[in-house]
Amino acid sequence: xxxxxxxxxxxxxxxxxxxxxxxxxxxxxxxxxxxxxxxxxxxxxxxxxxxxxxxxxxxxxxxxxxxxxxxxxxxxxxxxxxxxxxxxxxxxxxxxxxxxxxxxxxxxxxxxxxxxxxxxxxxxxxxxxxxxxxxxxxxxxxxxxxxxxxxxxxxxxxxxxxxxxxxxxxxxxxxxxxxxxxxxxxxxxxxxxxxxxxxxxxxxxxxxxxxxxxxxxxxxxxxxxxxxxxxxxxxxxxxxxxxxxxxxxxxxxxxxxxxxxxxxxxxxxxxxxxxxxxxxxxxxx
Numbered sequence: 652x653x654x655x656x657x658x659x660x661x662x663x664x665x666x667x668x669x670x671x672x673x674x675x676x677x678x679x680x681x682x683x684x685x686x687x688x689x690x691x692x693x694x695x696x697x698x699x700x701x702x703x704x705x706x707x708x709x710x711x712x713x714x715x716x717x718x719x720x721x722x723x724x725x726x727x728x729x730x731x732x733x734x735x736x737x738x739x740x741x742x743x744x745x746x747x748x749x750x751x752x753x754x755x756x757x758x759x760x761x762x763x764x765x766x767x768x769x770x771x772x773x774x775x776x777x778x779x780x781x782x783x784x785x786x787x788x789x790x791x792x793x794x795x796x797x798x799x800x801x802x803x804x805x806x807x808x809x810x811x812x813x814x815x816x817x818x819x820x821x822x823x824x825x826x827x828x829x830x831x832x833x834x835x836x837x838x839x840x841x842x843x844x845x846x847x848x849x850x851x852x853x854x855x856x857x858x859x860x861x862x863x864x865x866x867x868x869x870x871x872x873x874x875x876x877x878x879x880x881x882x883x884x885x886x887x888x889x890x891x892x893x894x895x896x897x898x899x900x901x902x903x904x905x906x907x908x909x910x911x912x913x914x915x916x917x918x919x920x921x922x923x924x925x926x927x928x929x930x931x932x933x934x935x936x
Contacts, residue, residue, distance in 0.1 A: 669814040677756040690745045746799040761818040780931035782879035803852045804859040807839030862899045874901035
């Protein structure tokens with residue numbers, strides 16, 4: 652037990668150093684910045700935007716997959732990148748660009764670090780897919796907005812791995828989760844401020860997981876994120892110590908038939924569509 656505590660103290664010290672040296676945190680890739688800058692320019696030409704996106708084949712493939720996904724409800728699947736931009740719209744493209752960048756930002760020092768990252772990314776993409784699915788079904792917030800907000804709400808979990816520069820210093824899953832609980836939110840806020848993203852997303856990081864916090868009567872983005880996080884945690888561990896769904900602030904804002912609770916304690920809407928939700932998660936991996 653003393654050895655375990657000693658190991659955790661070492662990991663905690665490494666992460667604390669990261670908190671005090673923001674230069675260790677990754678910056679957005681130059682191509683991402685160029686694309687986002689172009690998307691924010693009202694006079695941007697389609698040819699210029701297509702040329703920028705075309706520099707990253709993986710991004711082009713992700714945009715194609717996303718535009719063809721059930722989230723878009725398109726009758727005819729897009730065949731060209733120009734079709735993709737027409738289907739998604741510039742604002743949605745901007746959000747997918749950010750999703751793509753997040754996965755590719757973090758440098759990992761060993762195969763063991765990569766295993767931690769892959770497991771974390773799988774949890775994040777499931778939560779993001781839940782968020783996008785609920786957004787589409789509830790119809791109040793754009794699905795791609797919900798997907799990005801959900802991913803960014805836990806980006807501190809990924810940023811934490813940036814602290815481990817020594818390939819031999821690898822926390823166990825238990826220690827990693829403990830570090831995420833202790834430092835994930837602070838690292839997430841720091842990273843989003845460094846990236847100069849919309850302040851709304853920073854607020855989401857601060858409020859995610861605060862199940863019963865009072866809020867306005869209308870349904871908000873944070874409500875989607877918290878419902879998604881709640882169901883992702885239940886999916887990962889049916890015995891997780893969580894309050895009953897009916898006690899969540901977000902749940903109280905739902906109306907029939909979306910407020911039906913299934914026998915497993917999840918929203919019936921979620922319990923009946925896990926296959927679709929996991930298919931959406933596969934788009935982000």
